[in-house]
Amino acid sequence: MDVFALQALNAIVGNAPASAALEWALGGGTLRFQIDCVFAIGGAHARATLMGRAMPSFTTCQARAGDELTVEQLTDGRFLYIAFGGGIDVPQILGSRSTYLPGHFGGYNGRMIARNDTLSLGPAPISPPSEGFTCPPELLPRYDSAAVRITRGPHADLFDDAAWHTLTETEFAVSTASDRTGYKLKGKAVSDAAENLPSDASCQGAIQIPGDGTPIVLMADAPTVGGYPKIAVVAEADLPILAQRSPGHTVRFQLVTIEQSQRALKRRASDLYTIGATGAASA
Amino acid sequence: MPLGDSAITIVLGAERSTELLNRVHATAAALGAERLAEVQDIVPAYLGVAVFYDSLQASFSDVAAKLLAICDRRTALIADSDKIREHEISVTYDGADLAQVSASTGLSVDEVIARHSSRLYSVDLLGFVPGFAYLSELDSALQLPRRSQPRPRVPAGSVAIAGAQTAVYSLDTPGGWHIIGRTDRVMFDPSRDPPALLSAGDMVRFVPAP
Incomplete structure (x- = not known):
């Protein structure tokens, strides 16, 4: 996770x-x-x-x-x-x-x-x-960070401004109904795109909005395809932060561009490299 | 368009159809044949193809440009019909929902079995869990909405129907389809190559077990 x-x-x-x-x-x-x-x-x-x-x-x-x-x-x-x-x-x-x-x-x-x-x-x-x-602690993810970055998902355009406002401007709590497949979030309902979509490819971090407007973030055991609209996807760099959030704890989503998100992921990779290299140098 | 940091969805059409699905499979095959170093997985679905890539090696815009060029270059993509495999799957029709399916459709149990086993189905796509194949097209008289209450656990090998589709559960998973029978065939075995019995584009016939 x-x-x-x-x-x-x-x-x-x-x-x-x-x-x-x-x-x-x-x-x-x-x-x-x-x-x-x-x-x-x-x-x-x-x-x-x-x-x-x-x-x-x-x-x-x-x-x-x-x-x-x-x-x-x-x-x-x-x-x-x-x-x-x-x-x-x-x-x-x-x-x-x-x-x-x-x-x-x-x-x-x-x-x-x-x-x-x-x-x-x-x-x-x-x-x-x-x-x-x-x-070095500065090389680790900020696990206590309130915000988790997201990028627009494949069905981002099916959601109106109100839905996006709810997703990015309100707080969600991780529900107890969360496991290795997905984390269900509690909060204001994200207004439904009300579309019946044929199943399409899914990924870790995808934020699905089912009919009741309760976001579900797909996690490590995510299915490969799914039928719910995917409004956004959690930045891979921040997935560990979300994965570690216990039921009842809250999260906010911050929309970034794919370029920013990929840059953040590269930064994590270079931090990991630095951790390995400093560790080896200390031997 | 991006599907997170490490995948790209290529949308090929807006409406589900057999023609579109053939194009999806052909596109997936064409992209796979390129064997791009940064590409890790290709997932065909109903309206398009998702390509998973190593985003530490290549950026979204680089990979997107490459994929579009390949799609453009291969304008006349046709599914390779020589490679279509046909499977026969033996089914014991004694599923927990068989009687209820018979009641909801107004068909006798024998008629339900006859209609389910008289068709050649095509594998639309694999997904949900490893080895789970969505097969279509189910006889219109058998088409029912999913159960209102999904079961927490459906045993692997259960043969089920929902909407215009039928499938064999490949693992013990939760499920909301109507179970009409079971098979001994192992749909997914990680020690097999390939692990999944069925591939997208294959054809399947169900045969009532004697």
Whole structure:
């Protein structure tokens, strides 16, 4: 869900960007290391400890065989990521190591990790960064930012000024009816385009407006096609910010041009590169 | 026009039709044949094609210009009819909604089965979830609006109808179509190449299981 956190954590532990890591939502739990390894946590804020020591976010840490990492609670945000040097060794399916729960495939046997599972790691990175390296905070997304940037979607013209005003000038709260497929938003109804559209291509971040005017933002498990009008699309650079917003928390949408949005995404990519390069230099 | 930072939608027409769908499939094939380095995925739908690309490698305006040039160059796009594959899918017609479909349409259950299995359907497009193929055109007597209450879980392999379309659920998913039967055929298997049994443009016939 929060691709930036995943990639930044992979970068600081010396992994390739698409290495498999753990995505952790909701409750607490404990991991026991059976080997020595470098790891880092980040994304959502969490109270986490390694053998009683508090774990800072986006900071590399060396675990010894027998150490226990305990995540007590996520305190802010929805998804905590834990990346391990070498990455979790799961097969690549259709070009991905991620888990697709609806299809029961990918990741660790196509399912969520359960109690007493043992995860294997790939070969340790050649030059792991030194222990205690912390991502410079100015290179991370502003997770507390009130505004999330959007660009005009394929059906932008079907919506009148009033609808656009509602979308960009009022606040929406993330509803509890939100999951990996989409986040439903609560707020003033965005007046319906009242068009019955044939299904067309969809993407992550697409803001759909169904008949009742309640926006739904498609997330990581988005369908490839859909029939609801897509008024706008969330800028990829800001998707991690929205992904981390918990039910009840609010968001505002700020309309930008496709050029601005693509520039923001390039900026994120260069920040990720800088994080990886500084991490490696600290080794 | 842009579909977010990493995709472009090429709209080829305003009204759904068989001719337009053929053009969509031909355009998708033509764009795929170019094997552009920045292009990652091509998704055909009813009115056009979406092209997903690596926006760190190329900007929207660059990719849009390239795609338009290809579309212009290939003015006489015709679907390659040699490649059309035909599938027979064996169906046990015992779906949970079969009796209700019979009641709503005023047709006997046998007549519903006969009408559903007597046609050759074309795969309009794949979407919703992996391997889910939208097939048309359903016999007009069988066309019903979707169920008012979608089911939270429809098992994979369920054969269902809604509107002018029929489909086989490829995964266990929520669904609002009327379930009239089931098949053992695996519509999507990530270890298969290609993973989806059906491709856009294929033809499908349903055969009642003995």
